[in-house]
Amino acid sequence: MAPINFKSVAIIGAGPAGIISIDALAQEQAFDHIRVFERREAAGGCWIEDPEDHVQQLPDLKKIAERRPDDALPIPQEVLSGKATTTPKNTQTPLYSVVRGRYHPYFFDFAFQHPNIVRRPSISRVESNPATNERTIFFEDGTKLEDVDYIIFGTGYTWTLPFLPDIDATIRNNRLPNLYQHVFWREDPSLVFVGAVAAGFTFKVFEWQAVLAARFLAGRITLPPVSEQVKWEEDRIAYKGDGVPFTALYPDFEEYFEVVRKMAGEPQDGKGRPLPKFEKWWRDNFDNAHLKRIAMWKRGNEEAREKKRRESGKPDGAPQSSL
Numbered sequence: 001m002a003p004i005n006f007k008s009v010a011i012i013g014a015g016p017a018g019i020i021s022i023d024a025l026a027q028e029q030a031f032d033h034i035r036v037f038e039r040r041e042a043a044g045g046c047w048i049e050d051p052e053d054h055v056q057q058l059p060d061l062k063k064i065a066e067r068r069p070d071d072a073l074p075i076p077q078e079v080l081s082g083k084a085t086t087t088p089k090n091t092q093t094p095l096y097s098v099v100r101g102r103y104h105p106y107f108f109d110f111a112f113q114h115p116n117i118v119r120r121p122s123i124s125r126v127e128s129n130p131a132t133n134e135r136t137i138f139f140e141d142g143t144k145l146e147d148v149d150y151i152i153f154g155t156g157y158t159w160t161l162p163f164l165p166d167i168d169a170t171i172r173n174n175r176l177p178n179l180y181q182h183v184f185w186r187e188d189p190s191l192v193f194v195g196a197v198a199a200g201f202t203f204k205v206f207e208w209q210a211v212l213a214a215r216f217l218a219g220r221i222t223l224p225p226v227s228e229q230v231k232w233e234e235d236r237i238a239y240k241g242d243g244v245p246f247t248a249l250y251p252d253f254e255e256y257f258e259v260v261r262k263m264a265g266e267p268q269d270g271k272g273r274p275l276p277k278f279e280k281w282w283r284d285n286f287d288n289a290h291l292k293r294i295a296m297w298k299r300g301n302e303e304a305r306e307k308k309r310r311e312s313g314k315p316d317g318a319p320q321s322s323l
Contacts, residue, residue: 002222003219003220003221003222004190004219005030005217005218005219006031006190006217006218006219007030007031007032007033008031008032008033008034008035009025009031009033009034009035009217010035010036010037011025011034011035011036011037012037012163013037013038013045014036014038014040014042014043014044014045015043015044015045015046015047016045016047016195016202016203016206017045017194017195017206017209017210018036018038018043018045018194019043020194020203020206020207020210021194021206021210021213021214022034022036023210023273024207024210024211024213024214024272024273025210025214025217025218027214027267027271027272027273028214028215028217028218028220028271028272029271030217030218030219030220030271031217031218110294110297110298110301111297113297113298113301114297114300114301114304115301115304115305115308116304120139120143120145121139121140121141121143122139122140123137123138123139123140124138124139124140125138126138126151134146134147135147135148135149135151136148137151158174159171159174159175159176161176167185167191172242173242173243173244174243174244175242175243175244175246175247176193176196177233178233179193179196179233180223180229180232180233181212181232181259181260181263182196182197182209182247183196183209183212183213183260184213184216184223184229186226186229186230186233189216189223190217192213192216192217193209194206194209194210194213195209196247197209197247197248197249198244198245198247198248198249198250199248200248200249200250200253200286201249201253201257201282201286204257204282205249205256205257207273207275208257208260208261208264208275209260211260211264211272211273211275212260212263212264214272214273215263215264215265215272218271218272220265220268220272221263221264221265253278253282253283253286254278254280254283257278258277258278260275261275261276261277261278
């Protein structure tokens with residue numbers, strides 16, 4: 001694929017990925033126009049605070065240091081459905097009850113081993129009676145949970161690109177297919193995505209992808225043949241699966257960062273943002289941070305178990321009934 005030097009670039013969104021993309025493009029000194037489209041009043045994306053009167057504010061850092069939960073938020077009553085709803089059989093990611101048992105691979109399931117958390121199978125349907133304000137959740141194993149006050153879906157985000165309907169129609173399993181190295185739209189590589197990966201080294205991976213995209217749009221590098229790009233996606237599907245895990249860089253951070261760095265190459269004639277080699281301590285810091293979270297959850301779980309033992313009057317080590 002021959003290099004093409006694009007002269008005008010539009011950036012959709014001025015969040016962290018968009019901001020680093022502006023810098024990467026500007027440092028290439030190859031574009032006549034770099035235009036940013038942002039629907040919010042300022043740069044920052046989801047990091048811009050939304051002032052809401054009903055959101056509880058922390059007066060100081062004491063609560064955070066003590067790991068206490070925030071006060072309960074008022075939940076609008078009118079959002080609850082008044083009809084029975086059956087979970088479709090083709091749901092890609094099963095819904096949760098209190099906790100269904102699926103968890104983030106970085107954290108294992110320590111966050112859900114709290115004695116006050118009850119695990120349930122997948123939800124088969126939900127029935128709601130607006131006349132009596134009663135709600136019942138039915139699970140796939142035939143059990144049910146009655147008199148439910150609130151149902152909160154913590155299912156995460158769903159990929160959607162309503163401003164690109166043709167591409168939006170190709171989204172499957174909550175991932176965008178046809179993205180070479182998670183960046184270049186294979187059908188038209190002038191359309192690039194920065195940040196279309198799962199969590200992990202969030203801002204740093206935005207930088208690496210932005211520099212790679214800028215180098216390509218500046219005409220300084222080329223992409224491999226389409227056949228090689230297709231094979232990359234097929235190989236990754238075989239390795240990670242054809243869903244959200246496809247976009248997860250964990251645990252192969254170094255491999256991906258180095259592939260992107262080598263593809264981008266060095267700045268030419270002092271033009272362009274340089275990318276350093278992946279440092280081992282980046283991964284060490286990442287892992288250590290998660291180990292601290294796990295230790296925090298373990299400590300909290302044990303404190304809760306001890307509290308239940310004291311309240312039940314049972315001595316330490318006495319068997320507890322399962323929830």
